[in-house]
Amino acid sequence: MLSQAIFTTSEMDDLFSSASQIKAMLAFESALAKAEYTEGVIPSAAAAVIKSVCASATFDAEDLEKQTLLAGNPAIPFVKQLIEKVKQRDAEAAKYVHFGATSQDILDTAMMLQLKTALTHCLEDLEQLEQKLALLAFSHRNTLMIGRTLLQQARPITFGYKVATWLDGVSRSRQRIEQIKKDNLTLQFGGAVGTLSTLGSPALSVKAVMASALDLNDSEITWHGQRDRFAEIVTTLGILNGSLGKIAKDVTLLMQTEIGEVFEGAAEGKGGSSAMPHKRNPVSSVFMVAIATRTPALVATFLSAMVQEHERAAGNWHAEWHVITDLVKLTAANLKHANDLIGHLEVDTNRMLQNLELTQGLIFAEDITAALSPKMGKAAAHTFVEQACKAALKEKVHLKTYLLEKTDILTQITEGVSDVGFGMLDVGNASKSLDALFDAKNAIGASTNFVDNVLKNKRINGVTNTL
Amino acid sequence: MLSQAIFTTSEMDDLFSSASQIKAMLAFESALAKAEYTEGVIPSAAAAVIKSVCASATFDAEDLEKQTLLAGNPAIPFVKQLIEKVKQRDAEAAKYVHFGATSQDILDTAMMLQLKTALTHCLEDLEQLEQKLALLAFSHRNTLMIGRTLLQQARPITFGYKVATWLDGVSRSRQRIEQIKKDNLTLQFGGAVGTLSTLGSPALSVKAVMASALDLNDSEITWHGQRDRFAEIVTTLGILNGSLGKIAKDVTLLMQTEIGEVFEGAAEGKGGSSAMPHKRNPVSSVFMVAIATRTPALVATFLSAMVQEHERAAGNWHAEWHVITDLVKLTAANLKHANDLIGHLEVDTNRMLQNLELTQGLIFAEDITAALSPKMGKAAAHTFVEQACKAALKEKVHLKTYLLEKTDILTQITEGVSDVGFGMLDVGNASKSLDALFDAKNAIGASTNFVDNVLKNKRINGVTNTL
Amino acid sequence: MLSQAIFTTSEMDDLFSSASQIKAMLAFESALAKAEYTEGVIPSAAAAVIKSVCASATFDAEDLEKQTLLAGNPAIPFVKQLIEKVKQRDAEAAKYVHFGATSQDILDTAMMLQLKTALTHCLEDLEQLEQKLALLAFSHRNTLMIGRTLLQQARPITFGYKVATWLDGVSRSRQRIEQIKKDNLTLQFGGAVGTLSTLGSPALSVKAVMASALDLNDSEITWHGQRDRFAEIVTTLGILNGSLGKIAKDVTLLMQTEIGEVFEGAAEGKGGSSAMPHKRNPVSSVFMVAIATRTPALVATFLSAMVQEHERAAGNWHAEWHVITDLVKLTAANLKHANDLIGHLEVDTNRMLQNLELTQGLIFAEDITAALSPKMGKAAAHTFVEQACKAALKEKVHLKTYLLEKTDILTQITEGVSDVGFGMLDVGNASKSLDALFDAKNAIGASTNFVDNVLKNKRINGVTNTL
């Protein structure tokens, strides 16, 4: 499909190619032989030959793929061919290839090794994304725009605040991925039924040595049937994709012709429409929305597949493989698109200001009510403002224009604003005027404080923000 | 990944390759040019050149994949390059390439064309599978085995009955797929916002001619945002995979060492374990279970993606593409594995008989109770049999052996069996003996009638069964 | 949860209450007794007593719920208590209660009976919805508005066209539901392992009589383990919810403050915000979006649960129950909200016209290019229009205003428009002026034809449209 590049990256395609999987399996076999020699299970000479063959052997991936259909999993033909290759060098050594291990040991461990690389990539991209988001939030800390709830204009915020909420979610996902990278990447090594029964007493020390050699965690017990470690990796990536999808959704909405507050950077040939010159089509954000639509079901599949029979499962283990790799590829692509998107996002601050005026002052009705309440009483203030809004709408004038003609009311507002007893009316100290009540920058509340909170200790322009 | 051949077929890999997608897109453009000429929208000469270029042009798929990342979808760079190629032949003709069409027209239609091929393949495989299942059900119409509920031995059935239930579900899926192949494969052609606004009055006739030329259904209205036709294809395949998964699950369970009633055919190198010579590992059925675990979530993703914005969506359309192709590939693979499985299934009828004896007659307790009831009363009969079962279990003797010593009871049974008033005791007409009550073939009820029902009009050994 | 009424209807709550389930189970037992008497399996007197008790007996639902936890399913305690109640009237008759049936027979059949009622309700609501959509499409057949793709303004359509696409999808779902109501509502009756082994030779005729009495389809074979009939009901409802979600999503987008083209009807207290008088919050459409987000996963769960073991499953059958009822409830609620939404939708046709002007003529650039092409050549025309658009944007003037100053160009346009050789330029016959090219009603293509296609044979204001 011509669209495949949307849903993966070349790094991840390489990482989850047959060739890379073979490489990871060779790493397993090599580490196994070495650990078994170290712990006195197999002869030194055999280990040396196996290690050497693992370092240089090449495999016919296509042939292995075909054999997999008969064997039931890729490890069986792989080991068979590896034994053959070792035998060609040293028949005695061939006896000790894969000694004591089972197919699931090698495949689970290879996946863990591949995931280590994948998570490292993701974390790099996430850190870049965080820096871009931090810079964007910082740059637009005070950029006024309307906040929207239920897709309706509600009250003013700053664009920096909006971006800071995005960053907030992404940062937590980055922390979660760091945590699972530390906790969940674990060696699988148990032999046929998980008991390492062919290794005798050195079994557990072989396992420990292998884990250390492969830089994976060791486990308390074989986990052939306990898939929660993989599951947590999968769900953690699932959550990240949700957070990225939210950013993308916001961008597609802000790019609407009728809103036009942000735009994807206009790379040559990107998103344009020659027939429709006014269109600035979202591209990266559309890809991100598509990915966020696809990832939840992969998570569900993995969780469904956790119900695995006895010591090794009849199907649900097989179901995991492509679910994990598809999810990782989608995640990596999502992060790539997100970096493209945020790194080149164009912000139309004028349009943001224009859109604040779209309701002709009605978005400030609540502020007027609050200013009137001290003198007028809350109920009366509310009734008055409600009627004023209706009248202004009907007469198609700005609410401020309408109010300016009600001189009796004006006094009460001014007094109300000056009569600061609490809350939002602090703002009155500064201006004590109707203008102040219709000035969006007086209505953004803690927007900038929240931005500052989120930016604390984040890197902005290469410098850690120690604010 | 070395495991990829498990989850697809080479036919489907080809069908959904970039090359095949390009071919389908060329078919669209060619049909479009021809229809527009026929209906007087574009000049004859232009149509001829376009058709000729579509027939011979070659595209650099990799380049198109790359351009897709900038353009947002594969149709944009494809059309651009097609125009270029036509221009090289005839600059005037180039003006009429893709005239009045939009990206989604070409991509949706190409998918429909690819699905036509895919569904044809699936139907062929389904028909083969039905014939294999029919033959299996027919051959084992009378083969006694235990029926199991909640994974417990319950009462006897025939293996033919079990296979007939599999066939019953598969047949309905085949009929559904035939139906959607007829109803749902539909041309998409609407232009930018679906109104065919650049075509003028011949718009609808162009559309009709194209549909006919491509052998697709025409639609009442553009369906850029109405995805239910694809959705029904997707859900229908989803249901089929569920039915195949059920067959596979049954086989894995019947292959258990402790049951051992059926086995996957032992192809050279298939499922064997050199280290564990007693193992007959399921392979095809394991793949089928894995596939059935993966397909439901793809269906859910498609349904989630149905919520598409306005005249053409910002993301959810993109989300569909690989969901459809992944699902079709998984379905085709599932059918391939199913044909392998059923075509070579080995049935151990002796083991089936042995397993019927495993409870030492307890599975017939209900029959004894029924036979005793007419004379003894149902409650007393039940109490007696319950105690007899406990005693037989405790003494580790066959229930029949236990009962043979209770001569007073025997009389009542014989009389009860002869005293046929209704129901199951018909069987007594034939045997009037305790033996008959412990004979599984007298306890299979309508098993064979059901087999006959299902086999009616099915093809068995190449002959339609007109029973 | 206080929010539960959003996700169900009182009719569906009643229908899937324990009381209604008991009623459906009594219908099964009553029909069973009668059919078994008719076919000579049980005595007439027993059948009469059972029927009579089924007609009058009351059950303690709470007690049955509690017993279900021990028994494993609700049918076991229900039958036990029914036997007790019959015994109180006639000990002999009690022997024949539930004769030959198993728990799954009664529970599957009860579900089918409940679904018959549910689907009838849904179809009524769907027909109402179709009529409302038809009226809306008819009323706004010619109402001009901008069409939007990728959330960008693209080219003009009519609101009637948009509504017709909604109706198109909903109609197909209604047809599908009619079909499954006819095909899929099927009696389950097979006894312990599906073979009806306790009924003897009249087994199949008892089954046929029951099916007829309960107005359900009879089946070729017991389907305890073949769940595709339920699955197709589930997926069909899943698709409908997707189509409804698409309508709702469009409405929430059209209700945006910055677009403001349609609004939910302002029922007293609905969607208003006293603090923010300018807000017209979506309510029904928000509920519909929420429901469409929830339904796909239920479909996936059902499909996952299709993999059921042997003759009756150990868990996946249980998994079905609430998935079906939750889905039906959500569907019924979605239809209720949809009827509320469409029945009271307010359309701001002026705002639609204003929004068509938002790009100051740029949405018509393609039309200008087309008009210029015959004289100027397509490439030159394109280049010219592209520059004109940029200039107009920069100078912040309407594209028409800009072009009016280019008198040399004007001539070419006029000539181009008059030089009608094909396609869109037919429009030129009517006006031959620049005004015509900037008039949205000349750019809606086949919008109204499509509306007419979809409205054919639909009921509008109580009359079938035979156009």
Next chain:
Amino acid sequence: MLSQAIFTTSEMDDLFSSASQIKAMLAFESALAKAEYTEGVIPSAAAAVIKSVCASATFDAEDLEKQTLLAGNPAIPFVKQLIEKVKQRDAEAAKYVHFGATSQDILDTAMMLQLKTALTHCLEDLEQLEQKLALLAFSHRNTLMIGRTLLQQARPITFGYKVATWLDGVSRSRQRIEQIKKDNLTLQFGGAVGTLSTLGSPALSVKAVMASALDLNDSEITWHGQRDRFAEIVTTLGILNGSLGKIAKDVTLLMQTEIGEVFEGAAEGKGGSSAMPHKRNPVSSVFMVAIATRTPALVATFLSAMVQEHERAAGNWHAEWHVITDLVKLTAANLKHANDLIGHLEVDTNRMLQNLELTQGLIFAEDITAALSPKMGKAAAHTFVEQACKAALKEKVHLKTYLLEKTDILTQITEGVSDVGFGMLDVGNASKSLDALFDAKNAIGASTNFVDNVLKNKRINGVTNTL
């Protein structure tokens, strides 16, 4: 539905009742008033009245449910009624009810408070379950049984080992839940668009005081649109249900008539079948499988719903509510069933030993090969054993019986076993006999070491195991 008790617990039904939700919302309003008074935002007297009304007010839940349908969410009618109730006591105080808060603040926070209780319940049940599993693993540390892979008998393990793998997964889920209980339970308080704009400068301190008062975490920034905290709770529960489903699946498989190694405890009326006295139907484990089938899709729904628009979403927030509560209820039910299951599990250790004999020694073929290899060479040993196995199978004799007749081979085995160079042959030190090679307890490898690893620091019989 009579089956509802299977999928929830009475505690969770109470916790997520409308009444409890109202209580949680009152806690929010009470804490809000108090914090606003403390930080000087509202008058002390008003706060006192509000607190007092919150402590004593009763609400008509049914009425609120109905109002929710108009208002769009339950918080709107709730706050309206609360204001009314406060007004009845003190009109002035009524002005300060819900001051500065928005619907999502109260509903998200109420959910967090309810989840705190829910997670506490789950953790208690999890700890109980761990203790039961620990005791079971400890008791059966050395109980021999066959390990099974791909549903085939493979090699011996101990039942304690199997249980320890279950416990291993459950323990990690418990730790994860402890972690999210600490990290993720967070106050939501942001006002209309999240900026706390009506509170003025004390906004952040009010928020901090509230968080502390409600014993919830405070956040860096409002998270109305960032749903990852809830998402992580949801995915964590999803993983737990997968691990519980795996346990249940194993139990249903081990309870098969043909295996019969464990049984659910026979509570009065549980799982029995009067008609089929030999059946010991799984009940709790069947419920657990059903729940594990249902939970993954709920997780997917939540992740899908993470894509929320702008400052507060139009539908996907609503989609969350019942997904969270359904999932928590299912989880609590799963834990209840798991405690029932494990607390009363009956283990048939004799049947386990019998099943080890089912293959007549073939499961030890690998051990024989290993013992023969040192003298005979691996390849020759393998060939010999393969032929021996086939011969034994054909002659229907035990592999040991067959080998005992091959005296020449016996010598080599004995020598091989004594010739301990590595691995599994350590066992030979103890017995140096063929018997030892066919003794399962010599083939369990590190089973008991793994049990010991997992049991370290677990509570067994009320005592922490400090082994």
